[in-house]
Amino acid sequence: MSAHANTYVPKSRLAKWFESRLPLVGLVHSSFVAFPVPRNLNYFWTFGAILIAMLMSQIVTGIWLAMHYDPSAANAFNSVEHIMRDVNYGWLLRYMHANGASMFFVAVYIHMFRALYYGSYKAPREILYILGVIIYLLMMATAFLGYTLPWGQMSFWGATVITSILGAIPIVGETIQSLLWGGYSVGSPTLNRFFSLHYLLPFMILGVVVLHVWALHVTGQNNPAGIPIKSSKDAVPFTPYATVKDVFATVVFGIFFAYWIFYQPNYLGHADNYVPANAAVTPAHIVPEWYFLPFYAILRAVPDKLGGVILMFSAVIILAFAPWLDTSRVRSANYRPIYRQFFWLFVVVTILLGWLGSKPPEGGYVIAARLCTAYYFLHFLVVMPLVGLFETPNRLPGSILESVTGPGKQVSGSGMPAGAAAAPQTKG
Template sequence: MSQHSSTYVPKSAFGKWFESRLPIAGLIHSSFIVYPVPRNINYFWTFGAILSFMLASQILTGVFLAMYYTPHASLAFQSVEHIMRDVNFGWLIRYMHANGASMFFVAVYVHIFRGLYYGSYKAPREILWILGVIIYGLMMATAFMGYVLPWGQMSFWGATVITNILAAIPVVGDTIQSLLWGGYSVGNPTLNRFFSIHYLLPFMIAGVVILHIWALHVPGQNNPTGVPIKSDKDTVPFTPFATIKDLFATAVFMILFAWFVFYIPNYLGHADNYVPANPSVTPAHIVPEWYFLPFYAILRAIPDKLGGVIAMFASIAVLAFLPWLDTSKVRSTSYRPLYKQFFWILVADTLLLGWLGAKPPEGWYVIVSQIATAYYFIHFLVILPLLGFIERPLPLPNSILESVLGQKGGAGLPAGANAEPQSKG
């Protein structure tokens, strides 16, 4: 998992025997104990550990819920109520799983925007970033199928809307829809398929996460300056310096998680999902979970059905091409005053799309959604490439240590001259 050779030497005879045959302890030691990390990383770099914790939490609570859940259209809603009312601590596990999905997305959105701000997608970390986008896509698929499983009104109609939209895809759309439905409409076969896929995908996510960590350990972690590691003075061992920071941040995040679970467990859900699914009664306003709302707004902003589907998937796919769309040689937005303004406009635009996704697709909501959607794509496809040619970045520090000590750096050097990607560290 790391390009750094292990210095781990077992002390016991059994440890030496085991390590010579399966060097797991050495791998852990080299990757998570003595692994060098930039000494200037801040708490935004702790969200990787938080996400790992949330993934483990979601898998464990999901396995427990699967022991009692019944994936049948006539019994699914009742089985969820049985878990809530009759299973020992079932209410706690169910609320942890439901709110854990939201907390998972809170952490991943912070993680993504941190990567956008500090240029973590730039060479030599392109594969690392693309694996992260793949994880994000798998998370969205997992969350969508999990939302259908309670088989409440919003679950049923959300599945109906999204699967009908997929039929707009040329050539393969009808086939995909039929495979998901398992029949001529959303029904019991659909629920069985969604349950099977929802149970499988988290383990696929875990596998890609391992690749993600592996890809991280090859070039090393980025840092707030974006300046590559140049000497041992720029780094500190992962343990205890990064480990303590990760544990503290995870504990603080768990407090937020616990607050939702114990005090407002249904705040992020929808009241209609506590009503059993009824194909004969359409809810007044069908909305997905909050973490899908920006993409839902993009989907509805395009008048053409196929165009909306293309725009929705393109809004995610465009992230995978950021390493090549961003033409600036400077990684960190801290040294790009012009781009920093556009970054915060993008954040505001994304929040606006999320708000619009929860509104009915009528009147001026549609017009604003179209403007916000247009800006979203303009940011990545037009603004980002052009800024690399016209922006004049601030001088960069000569080293990570220099930035930590607060010394003046980059004197007489053109911005970006010491930002060329290196694989050390």
């Protein structure tokens, strides 16, 4: 998995025999123990480990819930109630899974904004970044499919609205729609298809995550300064330095996650989903989960149905082109004073789109959504190319070590500033 030299040396005869036939321990050692990481990484770099922990939580709880779930329109809602009321700790598993989806997206959005701020998409990490965008697309598909499974009012009508807009796609739209429906409208065949895909996609995500980690260990990690490792003093071993930080951050995030499970388990959901699906009664206000709201706002900002669908999908796909749209040679926005202001404006606009997606599509909300949608795309298509050409970046540090200690200071082999390892001797 790692492009770096394997320093693992087996000591026992059994270990040597096993390593000569399947160098698994050496692979783990070179990738997660001796792997060099920049010494200036901050806690934003722990969200990769947090996301892996959340993915495993979702897979484990999902498998357990699937043992008790009935994917039929007649019984799906009641099977969820059965899980909540009759299955031992079923309420805990369901709340972990439902709120885990939201926590997964909290972590992934922080991870994505960090990559955009620090330029982690630039050469030689383009493939690493594109794999991340693919994971995000698979996450969105998995979350949408899972949202329909409780078969409450919001699940049913959310599935109806989203699958209906696919029919606007020329040539293939109606075919895709009928394949998803399994008939002429959303019903039991639709639910069966969605359940099967929802069960399959997390394992596809896991496979792409393995490729993502592999690509990371080939190119090495980016860092807040955005400069490469130039000497051994710029890096520290992954274990224990990065491992301890990852474990600590994962525990803190787990406490945050536990708060939502035990104190606000239904806050991020919708009350209408506790009402059985009814095709004859339309909810007053159909909204998706909060993590889809920015794209839902973009969809509704365009009066033309096909145009809205194109822009909604383009808002995700355009992320994959960031390595080529950004013309600056400097990675980190810490050293790009003009781009940094535009980046934070982009963050505010994205959050504002999320808020607008939860509002009725009328009056000033639509106008604001159109303005925010325009800036969303202008950020990638205009701001990133032009600012990179005309901006004068601040002076970069000469090395990662200098970004930590400041110019002119050295670090001894112990990781302490040179001369600080031992106090000077004095007489008498």
